Amino acid sequence: MQIRSMHFKARAGQKLADVVLQENLRKAKSKFVDMRALAIAELDDFEATREAAKVLRDRTLNDLDLWLERFELEATRRGATVLWAKDGAEVCQRVVDIARRHGVKKVTKSKSMLSEEAGLNEALEAAGIQPVETDLGEYILQINDNEPPSHIIAPVFHKRREEVSALFARVHQLAPKTEIEAMTREAREVLRPHFLSADMGISGGNFLVAETGSVALVTNEGNGRMVTTLPRVHVVVTGIEKVIPTLEDLATLMRLLPRSATGQSISNYFSLLTGVKQADEQDGPAHMYFVLVDNGRADLVGGEFAEMLRCIRCGACMNHCPVYQAVGGHAYGWVYPGPMGSVLTPLFAGIENAVDLPQAATLCNQCGVVCPVKIPLPDLLRRLREKQVEQRLRPVSERLTLKLWAWMALHPALYALATRIGVRYLKWLAGGEDRIRILGVAPEWTLGRDFPAPEGKTFRELYGQRNRV
């Protein structure tokens, strides 16, 4: 996907001014937050499960190459083909090659964020292959002129029912429906012929199980099953960090993933797909491929951002993020929004291409608290800010202000004088009121709120006076 993260601030401003979006975001927010809170309360010991998940993810990632080799061996043994892609372009090339080899004209897809990273739909279309998104949310976006998703598990988080109703009526040329159930039925009827006529299905993968060579898929709509079992070719496109050693490990992570994502104890569908259709089996593809993607992940192994690789893509961090709740996912400008996106986007798409994202956080740590694999997201955002300073990506004015502040704070006498003058100036600016309505030194503050006036003297001068009396 083309990156637009450098325009974060301008886009965020547009999103804040979008009355419809603001209402949608407010409605959607509490649903995810409240349902997760209820779902994690079902576990006897949520914190111990989190810790176990963190440990198992770290242990696997420390030997990532070995577990990937094991996965390749087991998947190959069961008739699948494992291919590797170092970046988005290679993903597109591998998938188009597979499609051509099998004479594929049409592809059904279930949700895959990696396919967004790679821009796979455009590549398929350019090769004359029709991609059909079958996840309801992704389908809505595709027929809406390939709009990008705004959330990693709820791609149309930003849309309300009325917008979808109008879109369906226009694209499907049918009478507008008002009930969600009726709209879903309509989408199903439109999609069914595609499911039956597609030659190839592309899915993502929530986890790869090394000991069995399987891919685990967590879905709620059932489209994932149709995509992975009906066509003669199934291609799994997923990141190399998704591998875990055993089915036991999968059970641990599955206690956390649906609960953290949608607040479900278990998703409506959970598929564990292993190898091609055997002689004694009725369903399944004749050909199964794994395209396992690096695209910046391998460089993170063992480094200062390695903890980010633990991410299981549940979306809890964005659901609980005050900034995401205020501006929605599109403002972030690439595939992954919210706190995890603000870490991944600079790492995958270039730190200089997403300078605002690590800064656009209050570091409130609500994300770190809810993360099911205990990724210290605020620490990683802070570390990215350090990289920006090291690489001189911050504006000169900001660098000078910080240096000046630190220098003054190291010289107490000078600091005392400067703060005395400063607070008197602010008091004067308030003009006898208890607030400053326009603050010239920090104009952004007073765009949307007042700045309370200081009392007029510093604690240190008052304390000094008191002790002299």
Place this chain on the structure above:
Amino acid sequence: MRVGLFVTCLVDMMRPRIGFSALKLLEAAGCEVTVPATQTCCGQPGYNSGDRASALGLAKKVLAEFEACDYVVAPSGSCAGMIRTHYADLAKDDEALAARMARLSAKTYELSDFLTNIAKLESVPGNFQGSITYHDSCAGLRELGVKAQPRALLAKMPGVSLTEMPGAEECCGFGGAFSVKFGEISAAIAERKCEGIRAANADAVVLGDLGCMLNIEGKLRRMGDEKTRVLHLAEVLAGDTEDKF
């Protein structure tokens, strides 16, 4: 016990009375309080902006000023959190310094945490009459576990009725430099916070951090709310809530 009061830069500049309230409370709890005269800033602005060198310089200064105290107390979860959870990381390249920082961190407390769990303050001097809703500031809550402590202290005041607001644990949108780098987003988050505060319909919103205080008061007033008072916990507990200035 000898307690060093870390006033914090925002209290020093914006609300000195809160510093005196904190002093009064610590003395009421039987502490011998020292206020190092050269103290300035804990280094958090630099630390959170990626300028580790500046932050480390200030951390060393705080260490020198407060190392001799039995405890360090700040009327701020944010500054206490900076010292308690981040100083050791700042000094990690120097083993001896990191060990000294770790000792400083271990004896540094947010005011309400200290009064409740260390000084075990029995009765509070203040006599506030009215309803209060408490805003949990992010660093106090999520770095230091400050949640029950301020409520336990307020419960010692017979005239106070506590009404919880929806989303008490949600960020107010301040975020330090974030509030001026992304002013519109910051103000939008503050608006939601203030809607929650107003839903509690209390006489005052009480909190333990100056950043949140300035942000919330500024937003409430801009929204036209002239009625809801915005008070620091120390002022309420110390009985310093009459308008003096």
